[in-house]
Amino acid sequence: MARGGVNKAVVQIARTAILARGEHPSIDAVRIEMGNTGSKTTIHRYLKELDETDSRRGVQHEQLGDELSELVARLAQRLKEQAQEPIDRAEAHYEQLKAELRDQLAQAQQDHLQLQKELDIQNTALQQETANLEATRSMLQTEQTRNAALNQACSDFELRLNDRDEQIRSLEEKHLHARDALEHYRSAVKEQREQEQRRHEGQLQQLQMELRQAQQSALVRQDEITQLHRDNERVLSESRALSKELNQASDQQHKLSNLNERLTALLSQQESERTLLQERLRVATQESQALKEAQNQALEASAALTLRALKAEAALDTLTASLSSTPKEDPEL
Structure with a gap:
């Protein structure tokens, strides 16, 4: 269903005005002639019906009378005047939209530059990570080689450990014999000491x-x-x-x-x-x-x-x- 204000007569008038200027009445040209109103599907359908009608009637543009041409010219002028105002509004809207798009483009370019810088940084980081990955792979290969050597060493160590266990068991048996001999010796020493x-x-x-x-x-x-x-x-x-x-x-x-002389008498005594x-x-x-x-x-x-x-x-x-x-x-x- 056509929009309000767009019908077959309006499409026919716009088509006639375009033909009067010697231009091809395409869908976009007719729509612009009508002030950018109407659906392209509807305009296409009306144009197709008008072309079929013209084909049936065999009407040629040269056979139109002067009155019809004048009428069409007046109608076209009127339609042009009526359509100019929406066109001006559309142009103003277009300029505004163009400025906004230009600003958005500048912002997008700045964002693009920022994203490009970030991309460069990420590329640098990616290269660094790639180098680190290569170094890690090299270290991993070295560690794998080292682990293989360690596994072999562990196997050898387990063999030596088993041999050591056998030696320990043999030493334990010898220790038991020596302990028995020591007990016998201690008993003899104890008896001798007693x-x-x-x-x-x-x-x-x-x-x-x-x-x-x-x-x-x-x-x-x-x-x-x-x-x-x-x-x-x-x-x-x-x-x-x-x-x-x-x-x-x-x-x-x-x-x-x-x-x-005096003691002669006492001499004997x-x-x-x-x-x-x-x-x-x-x-x-x-x-x-x-x-x-x-x-x-x-x-x-x-x-x-x-x-x-x-x-x-x-x-x-x-x-x-x-x-x-x-x-x-x-x-x-």
């Missing part, structure tokens, strides 16, 4: 008994030596007293020799006293000599007992150190 410990304990008890006896003998000898020292001191005191008396007697004898004193001195000297010899013997006996006690203590210390240094029994035994 025997030696019992023997050492017996020797220690015997030495302790001998030490106690030696200490008791030393105490007795020490008491005897103390008593001998006391007797010696007493004899020495008596000897000093006798020596003092002898000195006094000698003095008296010297005085008496000077008084020989003095001689007797002197003889007695000399005898007492001799006896005291002999007793002192005997006491000295007894003291020396007591000192020698004390030294011998002390030496024996020291030897017993040394033997006891040696035995104690031997027992202390003897390895303790292994907890695993």
Whole structure:
């Protein structure tokens, strides 16, 4: 259905005006003649009907009368005037649209330049990524080669590991045999150590008994030596007293020799006293000599007992150190 204001008569008038100007009445020309109104399909249909009508009637453009030509010219002028206003509006709209399109074109060109720059950047990045990809491929190939070598090394290592496991099992068996031998050796050593410990304990008890006896003998000898020292001191005191008396007697004898004439009567008595004193001195000297010899013997006996006690203590210390240094029994035994 045709739009409002577009019908066959209007199309015919526009066609006639175009033909009057000597132009070909095409669809676009007719539409422009009508002020860019109407559908091209409708105009084409009307033009086809008009062409068929002209063909049937055999009407030629040269046979039109002057009146019809004048009428057509007036109608064409009127249509042109009526169509000029929409054409002007269309031209203004076209200019505005052209300016907008020009602005859009400039913006599009700027966008194109920006996109071109971005494209160049992306191309550069793509080239870089391509180079990185090539490097990555090379690294991947290297890593694949390395992985193959590592896999081969792992296979070799697994073979060596299996051999090592076999060696470990063999060593474990040897260790079990050695452990059994060690247990047997420890049992023998334990039994021998217990025997030696019992023997050492017996020797220690015997030495302790001998030490106690030696200490008791030393105490007795020490008491005897103390008593001998006391007797010696007493004899020495008596000897000093006798020596003092002898000195006094000698003095008296010297005085008496000077008084020989007056003491002739007392000479016999003095001689007797002197003889007695000399005898007492001799006896005291002999007793002192005997006491000295007894003291020396007591000192020698004390030294011998002390030496024996020291030897017993040394033997006891040696035995104690031997027992202390003897390895303790292994907890695993």
